Amino acid sequence: MATSHILALFCATTGKNCEELGVDEEQIVLLVYLLYDVTNNKVVALQQHFVKPQPNEISETLLTEDCKTETGLEEEVIKNSQPLEHVLDEMDRFLSAKGVHPDHGGKSFTICADGQAHLRQCLHPECSKKNINLPKYMYKFYDLRKEFRKFYRTEATGIKSMLEHLGLKPDQSVEYGVHQCQEMASILHRMVTSGHSFGTAEMIKEHLEPGIW
Template sequence: MNSKSAVFTLTKKLARDLGFMETVYASKSNKCKHPMLQPFKYLIVIDFESTCWEQNTDGKQPEIIEFPAVLLNLRTGMIEEEFHQYVLPVENPILSDFCVNFTGIEQEAVENGVPLKTCLSLFGSWIKEVSEKRRLVFHINQKGSSAENACTFVTWSDWDLSVCLHNECTRKQLYMPEILYQWTDLRAIYRKFYKRRPKGLRGALSELGLQFEGREHSGLCDARNTALLAWRMLQDGAVLTVTKGLKTKRQASKMPHLKTDI
């Protein structure tokens, strides 16, 4: 060791001993904080678009017209799989001008879509495929411990599953897959973790310095951006847990199989 190195080493040791030096650890932006605390290794983000009207004076009920889902790997932050299907509305088959402008979904797209019952069947087949490929286990067991490839569903607010899909399935006497009876409301976790109430998904992204990518109120774009937000929240130290569950005869975590014949 030369004289300069010896002096530098001695000075650094003295500064540390006197409390003048602080050790700073650089965080890696592509890793989530507290990975051992995360109960899930995968998320499936869902964001429906539905029929809507500027003034709904007749009490019309929303029907799903776009059904997207994206699979987010929480080890890498990458979206690995996507499901996307336009859905044919039958209660109010003609989209309002407001709906077309708001969602960007044209009448032709929904007319070429499939009924909700068929869409749920296709979605069930997709879930089965990605589950078998990655050995996914949905939700967590009753004791709270998580499986190696534990997965849950994520939405921005409870509206998609608790209101939109649940009510439409009830009205149309369709089977709502019990696997969708539990989910994580990312908006609720965002408000609690950051102690802020953002103005929508775009507002939440903006607050964290993120840019919304794509067209707002496109279901697939919204799902991708929600996944982006979830990944950033994990990097900041947020822990994603199941926040909502609907009453069901069987707990989704105990389901030995996924029902796809719907």
């Protein structure tokens, strides 16, 4: 059955981001998600959450210079934010409020991310380390790059290349993570308008060896 809603999800870590996201196994400090109504082909709502990582015994600062340069995030904002478990609970409540939570009789929804790293290299490994139980909906997702390749039969190396192929302008939002989710929404809108159907989602196995998701 085709999904009625898609949750575009984006995260950033204290270390490497962009194409190197997850390679250094650093903690998540930003989680942004956008709910997209596939049936009516429109954005429902966007949420941005700063995430407080566990203290680092080696360094007094939470954010690396790489992170600050790439994301524009500020140390003080991250220090005063909520830990990952609280942010994920907030997301769960958001899904319930929007009528798409599977455990509360909601409409069907599936997470969508730009590539594999956000879920397989960041969210799942970190939650495993911190003994955070993830809901079932976190174990399936659409890789937007794969869906794009399948439909347009062209290479997709990231959000920028997909926008360029479609002739779409980059989003002008200032906040890192927000503009990526808005851009994913623009790509989703064009794909749905052009007739793409989001079918079977990719699965993430619950129990694998450390480092393999």
